[in-house]
Amino acid sequence: MSKLFKIFITLFITFLILSFAGWHTFNYYWRTKSTVSTFSNFTEPDSLSFSEIIWREGNFGNIKTEIGSFFVKVELNGVNDSFYMQFDTGAPQTVLYGRKLNKLKEKYPNLSPATNDSGKEYFKDAQLKIGDIILETDYLRILPEMGSAEIDSAFNIIGTIGFDAILDRKLILDFRNDKITITNQDVKDLNYSFDLVNGVSLKRFPILLPAQVDDENVNLFYDTGSSMFSLILPPNKLSNMDNSQTIDTLCCISAWGKSLEFYRRKLNSDIKIGKIIENQPDIYAASSMNPYSYFPNWVMMGVTGNQMFLNKVLLIDTKNNIFGISD
Incomplete structure (x- = not known):
């Protein structure tokens, strides 16, 4: 030898x-x-109960989009005062925003945070109501520096609903009619016809979807909080995309209280998830994606948002590992 x-x-x-x-x-x-099992109790009516998806505009640089992020209206411990939470499968755990809560407790003392032995605030015995659906837990994490300290009479963002809300349950995202529900009902009784995507991994965070990017078989992290993007990569992976055009630098986008510089490049081929094909899309990169640069593309290439699924209905069944798309 x-x-x-x-x-x-x-x-x-x-x-x-x-x-x-x-x-x-x-x-x-x-x-x-x-993968955190936050909500020990889940209650829903006998028939599917949908809530409205509320889109908020977003921008990066001078580019604006109407689908920057989406929210659902909620009640927190029986209080209904224009409370909204972002619905974000890219967040592992549901959280409340400390600055907003500390302002709200002046008006609603029952929304006052508790304090643990180490001095950190948390929300005790929380009940979140989304339409007619109720999620309950003994403990909700609070991010003390997040949220606005001002009260808005029309739209108060009090937190983020994460992957833990759909763990061992079914999520239906109806982007055709802008409505959403979480359910435990049998898929056969849902009155939808879904094309199933094979090879998904949904039982643990994050949601992984098999895809083809530039004819390469990869896995993508499905993050509803990255609404406007077909694909976000670490900068080094964007640089290594051969079948694409020159890279533009964009400034900036806000994520979790930070301002991030973004990069954009037009792909000369397609992205495919199941039967959905995005022809020659713009793809993006950000330094916040750097931890994913160490993963081979077949493990996880990057993140996809809602852009590819607009005007579709999605079934995300984390209990039975089923991802379906309905036209």
């Missing part, structure tokens, strides 16, 4: 070991650790 061949075999085995270790770390450690 030649020395060169031995070096090749050694490098190949090392690559396999590192790939396996990376996949194991991502799939069995990070995903398991990030």
Whole structure:
């Protein structure tokens, strides 16, 4: 056996070991650790109860979009005062915004946070009502620096609903009619006809969808909080996209209280998820995606938002690992 061949075999085995270790770390450690069962009690009526999807505009640089993010109206512990929460499958855990809560407690003392032994605030015995659906938990995390300290008579954003709200349940996102529901009802009774996407992974955070990007088989993280994007990548992966045009620098977009510089590049081929094809889309990158640069594309290439699913109905069944798309 030649020395060169031995070096090749050694490098190949090392690559396999590192790939396996990376996949194991991502799939069995990070995903398991990030999957939180927050809501012990879930109540719904006998028939499906939908709530309205409220879109809010977004912008990056001088580019504006009408689908920057979407919200649902909620009641918190029986209080109904124009409360809204962003619906974000890209967040592992449902959270409330501390600055908003501390302002609201002046008007609603029953919304006052509790304090744990280490001095951190949390919301005790929370009940979230979304339409006729009720989610209950002993403990909701509070992000102390998030939210506005002002009260808006029409639209008060009090937090984010995360993946934990749909864990072991079914989510229907009806982007045709801008409505949403969470349910435990049997899929066969939902009066929809879905084309199922094979090879999905939905039982743990994050939601992973198999896709083809520039004819490469990859996995994409489905994040409803990244509404406007067909694909967001780490900057190094965007740079390595050969079948694409020059990179534009865009400034800026706001995410979780931070201003991020974005990059854009037009793909000369397509993105495909199930039967949906996005022809030659703009794709993007941000430094916030850098942690994903270490994953091979077959593990997780990047993030897809709602752009590819507009005018569709989605079924996301995390209990039975079913992802369906209805035209």
